[in-house]
Amino acid sequence: MPNLVRVYLPATLPVIAELRKDAQLSQPPGTAHAVTPALREWYTEGDEEELEYVAFSRAAQEALRLLHADPSAPRKRVVISADVSSTAVSPENQDLGTSAVRVAGPIELTAIASIHIDDADAEEDVAAAAEAVDAAAAGDPDAQFTVDSAEDHELLWYAPEEIDDLLR
Secondary structure, eight states: OOOEEEEEEEEOHHHHHHHHHHSEESSOSSOEEEOOHHHHHHTTTOOHHHHHHHHHHHHHHHHHHHHHHOTTSOSOOEEEEEEEEGGGEEESOOOTTOOEEEEOSOEEGGGEEEEEEOOGGGHHHHHHHHHHHHHHHTTOHHHHHHHHHHHTSOOEEEOGGGHHHHTO
């Protein structure tokens, strides 16, 4: 039996609706993140929990990019935590500190460990951050402040069995 790797998949609520309908994600909608050898090498002092938090946070930021690309999606960041076969996961690149990975093949609903989503209180900050995320990545300090304001909100944890509740 292959080893499993926890991956963090950025998403939106429409992606969650697709996951519920199809019982799988045919392809992750954005860049997935995981604890990679390059992340371990860069963050040598971090324990496993800290490394997972870094990968999770990067997926949450990638969710802002997905929201920017889909103005009709509700302004809530979504991160799907899934356990997939290590043979299905490969690093996007070898840059020091990267957590970006490619996940091959569909991700079945049964592989989903949890779904994380913003509370309604975060929607205004998330909407502003989704508009500012590209400028922040380009180095704009005001845009970075806006993105950081969204990151001040913790995403709530849901079991995969609660997927119907998330879509109400």
